[in-house]
Amino acid sequence: xxxxxxxxxxxxxxxxxxxxxxLEAAQSAGVYIPTLCYCPGLTSEGACRICLVKIEKKKKxxxxxRTPVEDGMVVITDDAEIDQVRRVTLELILSDHDFNxxxxxxxxxxxxxxLVNHIGFDERRFNRLNRVAxxxxxxxSNPFFDFNPNKCIHCGICIRTCREIVGVDAINxxxxxxxxxxxxxxxxxxxxxxxxxxxxxxxxxxxxALIPKDVKHPTxxxxxxxxxxxxxxGLYLGVRxxxxxxxxxxxxxxxxxxxxxxxxxxxxxxxxxxDRLSSPLVRAYDPLESKPQGINxxxxxxxxxxxxxxxxxxxxVEVSWDQAIKYLASTLVHYKGDQFAALSSAKCTNExxxxxxxxxxxxxxxxxxxxxxxx
Amino acid sequence: xxxxxxxxxxxxxxxxxxEIGEAACIFVIGSNTSAAHPIIGRQxxxxxxxxxxxxxxxxxxxxxxxxxxxxxxxxxxxxVALLNAxxxxxxxxxxxDTSFVEERCEGFEAFEAxxxxxxxxxxxxxxSVPAQKIVEAxxxxxxxSPATILYAMGITQHSHGTDNVRAVANLALLTGNLGKPSSxxxxxxxxxxxxxxxxxxxxxxxxxxxxxxxxxxxxxxxxKAWNCQLNPSPGLVLTELFESVxxxxxxxxxxxxxNPMVSEANTSFVQEAISHLELLVVQDLFLTxxxxxxxxxxxxxxxxxxxxxxxxTERRVQRVRKAIxxxxxxxxxxxxxxxxxxxxxxxxxxxxxxxxxxEEIRGLTPSYGGITYGRISKVGxxxxxxxxxxxxxxxxxxxxxxxxSGRGQFAPLSYTPPAEVVSHEYPFILTTRRSxxxxxxxxSRKVDGMNVxxxxxxxxxxxxxxxxxxxxxxxxxxxxxxxxxVQAKAKITxxxxxxxxxxxxxxxxxxxxxxxHGALDPVAKIPEFKVCAVKVEREIDFGTQxxxxxxxxxx
Numbered sequence: 001x002x003x004x005x006x007x008x009x010x011x012x013x014x015x016x017x018x019x020x021x022x023l024e025a026a027q028s029a030g031v032y033i034p035t036l037c038y039c040p041g042l043t044s045e046g047a048c049r050i051c052l053v054k055i056e057k058k059k060k061x062x063x064x065x066r067t068p069v070e071d072g073m074v075v076i077t078d079d080a081e082i083d084q085v086r087r088v089t090l091e092l093i094l095s096d097h098d099f100n101x102x103x104x105x106x107x108x109x110x111x112x113x114x115l116v117n118h119i120g121f122d123e124r125r126f127n128r129l130n131r132v133a134x135x136x137x138x139x140x141s142n143p144f145f146d147f148n149p150n151k152c153i154h155c156g157i158c159i160r161t162c163r164e165i166v167g168v169d170a171i172n173x174x175x176x177x178x179x180x181x182x183x184x185x186x187x188x189x190x191x192x193x194x195x196x197x198x199x200x201x202x203x204x205x206x207x208x209a210l211i212p213k214d215v216k217h218p219t220x221x222x223x224x225x226x227x228x229x230x231x232x233x234g235l236y237l238g239v240r241x242x243x244x245x246x247x248x249x250x251x252x253x254x255x256x257x258x259x260x261x262x263x264x265x266x267x268x269x270x271x272x273x274x275d276r277l278s279s280p281l282v283r284a285y286d287p288l289e290s291k292p293q294g295i296n297x298x299x300x301x302x303x304x305x306x307x308x309x310x311x312x313x314x315x316x317v318e319v320s321w322d323q324a325i326k327y328l329a330s331t332l333v334h335y336k337g338d339q340f341a342a343l344s345s346a347k348c349t350n351e352x353x354x355x356x357x358x359x360x361x362x363x364x365x366x367x368x369x370x371x372x373x374x375x
Numbered sequence: 376x377x378x379x380x381x382x383x384x385x386x387x388x389x390x391x392x393x394e395i396g397e398a399a400c401i402f403v404i405g406s407n408t409s410a411a412h413p414i415i416g417r418q419x420x421x422x423x424x425x426x427x428x429x430x431x432x433x434x435x436x437x438x439x440x441x442x443x444x445x446x447x448x449x450x451x452x453x454x455v456a457l458l459n460a461x462x463x464x465x466x467x468x469x470x471x472d473t474s475f476v477e478e479r480c481e482g483f484e485a486f487e488a489x490x491x492x493x494x495x496x497x498x499x500x501x502x503s504v505p506a507q508k509i510v511e512a513x514x515x516x517x518x519x520s521p522a523t524i525l526y527a528m529g530i531t532q533h534s535h536g537t538d539n540v541r542a543v544a545n546l547a548l549l550t551g552n553l554g555k556p557s558s559x560x561x562x563x564x565x566x567x568x569x570x571x572x573x574x575x576x577x578x579x580x581x582x583x584x585x586x587x588x589x590x591x592x593x594x595x596x597x598x599k600a601w602n603c604q605l606n607p608s609p610g611l612v613l614t615e616l617f618e619s620v621x622x623x624x625x626x627x628x629x630x631x632x633x634n635p636m637v638s639e640a641n642t643s644f645v646q647e648a649i650s651h652l653e654l655l656v657v658q659d660l661f662l663t664x665x666x667x668x669x670x671x672x673x674x675x676x677x678x679x680x681x682x683x684x685x686x687x688t689e690r691r692v693q694r695v696r697k698a699i700x701x702x703x704x705x706x707x708x709x710x711x712x713x714x715x716x717x718x719x720x721x722x723x724x725x726x727x728x729x730x731x732x733x734e735e736i737r738g739l740t741p742s743y744g745g746i747t748y749g750r751i752s753k754v755g756x757x758x759x760x761x762x763x764x765x766x767x768x769x770x771x772x773x774x775x776x777x778x779x780s781g782r783g784q785f786a787p788l789s790y791t792p793p794a795e796v797v798s799h800e801y802p803f804i805l806t807t808r809r810s811x812x813x814x815x816x817x818x819s820r821k822v823d824g825m826n827v828x829x830x831x832x833x834x835x836x837x838x839x840x841x842x843x844x845x846x847x848x849x850x851x852x853x854x855x856x857x858x859x860x861v862q863a864k865a866k867i868t869x870x871x872x873x874x875x876x877x878x879x880x881x882x883x884x885x886x887x888x889x890x891x892h893g894a895l896d897p898v899a900k901i902p903e904f905k906v907c908a909v910k911v912e913r914e915i916d917f918g919t920q921x922x923x924x925x926x927x928x929x930x
Contacts, residue, residue, distance in 0.1 A: 143824030167409075167420035167442075196811055197828060198413065213824075222698035225685050227678035228818070230564030231392065231414045232687025232755075237679055237698040244679055244698060254754060255392050255687065261413035262812060262828075263819060268679065270821035271702065275661050277674035278703025316672065321706065321714075328671055329718035331654060335627035338606075341616055344577035345632030345708075346566035347818075349683025349695060351732040352708040353568070353575035354583060355724070356631055359712050362603045363721045367588055367610030368625065371577045372566065372633055 007073035023064040033077050034118050037155035038065040039204055042164055047156050049089045053077045086119050091126050098150035105215040106208035141189035144266045145202045145212050149181050152209035158201035170195040197262040216245040228263040243272045280324035281316040341368035378540030382784050384777025389559030391689045391769040398557040400428040400519035405529020409438040410811040412563050428519050430512045436870045445512045449502040451806050452793035452906040458542035460498035463490045464513035472551030480548050482785035489787030517550050521558035532904040534794035536896040541786040548783045554772040564688040571686030579610030584740035601723055612900040621648035629656040636664035637883050640891040640902035643859050664883050674705035681707035683729045692746050693755030793906040794894035801908035804875045813881035832885035833866035839873040851914035856907055859889035
């Protein structure tokens with residue numbers, strides 16, 4: 001696309017392609033226009049009226065996120081009048097908002113906080129505007145996120161995300177006037193609704209209305225690949241104190257471009273599950289001591305384990321890696337050739353699958369190796 | 376995958392995932408993409424929004440149906456009849472790509488002859504799809520170009536899965552939808568690294584890079600590299616393996632990261648077979664149903680605790696990185712195998728990192744020749760990538776196919792009914808499906824939240840069938856096949872067509888695969904998970920039955 005439209009923003013000459021909005025033109029010129037309901041990748045609704053700008057020779061103020069550029073346009077993004085209008089708009093949004101910034105997990109990354117910093121507000125007038133705080137119930141039914149309508153600013157980003165990115169359309173605006181709220185079909189709890197818990201809306205919510213459960217900010221992030229399905233989405237795993245606390249999409253990955261489904265975003269939790277095996281287990285002889293050649297030493301050559309003794313009377317006993325490997329090595333020696341078979345795993349890495357088939361073919365001398373490709 | 380390999384020369388997705396968005400027509404058959412591969416499902420939705428035509432063929436009323444231009448609800452197991460009928464329409468209306476067929480394909484005459492006899496009325500009768508819809512779908516697929524076909528286990532998991540795949544490939548060859556962007560035949564692979572496991576030779580008949588075990592020259596090359604003597608006879612495929620175990624021919628089994636006790640068809644047979652083993656070694660993250668039967672259990676580290684690479688469904692080799700130390704006393708699988716091999720006195724296992732293993736893979740696997748950790752550190756590469764300067768291959772067969780003759784192979788096919796058909800005693804078809812929230816049997820079940828969202832099996836049954844059986848939504852039902860019985864709660868829904876019930880297999884509590892049968896496709900050896908005959912009964916609790924006597928309902 002060629003930059004064939006030229007306009008002036010705050011006296012700066014800007015050239016952008018046809019069809020760009022004033023907001024995009026301003027961003028390309030490095031001019032900041034405050035926004036709230038604008039979200040890259042979604043259609044703009046112009047719902048919040050924070051990005052209003054002045055266009056010379058036009059009467060009203062226009063939302064920058066929705067107004068396409070025209071050749072020779074002269075735009076002003078900040079003067080006293082615009083500031084005044086934005087301040088009142090912001091105060092009206094704030095007047096319905098549940099203030100509890102210190103305890104809000106969004107604090108610090110909240111776009112509304114940032115706007116208050118940028119635009120400012122008149123405390124006295126605000127106190128007059130402020131209504132009795134809303135006290136709607138918080139929807140905690142979903143295991144991965146909560147929805148607090150008292151913090152919602154009705155920007156509609158979540159609704160557009162669900163419609164345009166996820167294609168599920170699980171939520172929309174319901175009720176009228178002051179009762180307006182983001183709602184599932186029939187105002188059911190999220191868990192009962194058509195919501196697929198992918199968390200794309202939670203990721204994009206500018207305030208603390210849609211918020212993940214148990215928020216812990218990671219201390220470092222590791223770029224990797226999701227371990228569930230064959231799509232191979234890029235992930236950043238957030239790590240804190242030896243456990244994984246967060247997963248987010250990798251925008252540089254050509255497959256998912258930053259998007260994730262419920263398994264990718266929340267499925268990592270199996271990693272730190274308390275059910276994880278922590279030590280090698282070997283079925284013990286009974287009693288353990290009476291068969292010293294069992295676990296603590298190698299069985300005599302040419303004498304493989306006999307099944308009944310092991311299976312019927314054995315209990316799992318935790319052993320060290322050294323013991324387990326030695327025991328296994330000395331047992332497997334007796335099963336070389338086609339009496340041995342192995343199942344590899346489509347969950348393991350390429351390197352591990354390679355090494356395993358090499359082990360089976362070279363050490364065990366058989367081609368009896370397969371995996372679950374057919375399931 | 377064997378079917379696609381025979382038709383085109385490679386069993387992988389021909390095109391990249393990101394190309395789906397630019398297709399003019401998308402034909403999805405046997406894939407509930409929105410649930411099994413949600414991110415690809417979103418791509419389809421976006422393409423449709425931009426004006427692409429969508430044909431969805433699935434007996435179940437999937438989410439894709441809502442946005443489809445044509446929705447075909449064929450009877451489970453009648454895919455070949457449907458696809459052949461579509462091919463017939465395309466040939467009769469002269470909508471096929473004559474120059475592509477002449478220049479790049481073989482076997483068209485035989486295929487044409489096989490397709491020509493038979494008419495639409497017959498196809499309508501077999502598939503229960505109105506002839507008009509078949510014509511519409513065929514026209515749409517043939518006229519909007521580029522057109523891409525996406526399919527998954529709904530095509531392959533049949534006793535004639537290879538035929539299904541070849542029928543799909545026939546359509547693409549016929550319309551010239553191969554070897555260019557946004558077209559192709561695209562099997563969506565299930566597991567994160569099922570493509571990679573195949574590429575790496577974790578298969579009984581091929582060494583890494585699909586190099587045949589039976590080929591003496593190939594064996595020589597590997598014997599030299601590995602300094603060993605290789606067994607020339609192909610091994611047992613998974614589905615045959617348990618028969619061999621049962622017969623006592625295989626005495627020791629080593630399972631790395633798999634849970635056949637839940638995921639295999641006809642699991643009661645698998646369980647019996649396993650009890651015949653002298654030695655069962657299971658290497659896994661959890662004490663799975665299979666591990667509980669093992670003699671030795673080795674705790675493995677998860678994907679977040681090790682370095683390596685996964686190869687995704689579009690052949691893209693991507694880096695997996697270690698985020699945390701192995702949990703507890705577990706070890707990465709490659710360390711376990713290396714230590715075991717070294718302990719058994721094997722040479723050639725002195726690897727200190729997965730990167731060193733990749734270097735060896737690179738040397739022996741031509742399609743991975745140019746893949747190094749350095750090159751894929753930011754963005755993965757799509758094989759074939761034969762050398763270090765090669766940029767990877769987003770779509771295959773731009774010049775020629777990888778078949779011996781370099782030409783795409785048509786296959787004359789005729790419809791075969793599923794191995795098990797409904798009878799008076801077992802009047803329903805059971806077809807397995809997957810949930811949005813779970814993945815096979817283990818990992819997601821260990822995430823508490825996922826169990827909150829879907830904590831138990833729900834048998835989907837159409838209201839038309841539920842009414843005479845007096846089953847209401849949420850009632851406990853008993854599903855029985857010739858092989859076993861499982862219990863679960865019913866979900867009354869229009870999603871599943873009349874005469875068909877559908878279940879997932881994520882729940883070890885409800886082992887759906889006790890019901891499925893082990894009938895295999897003769898070529899690919901894939902079990903028929905998608906069709907088996909069952910009966911459904913309301914579970915009668917005798918305590919409350921009495922209270923409800925005479926009302927026709929449980930009290």
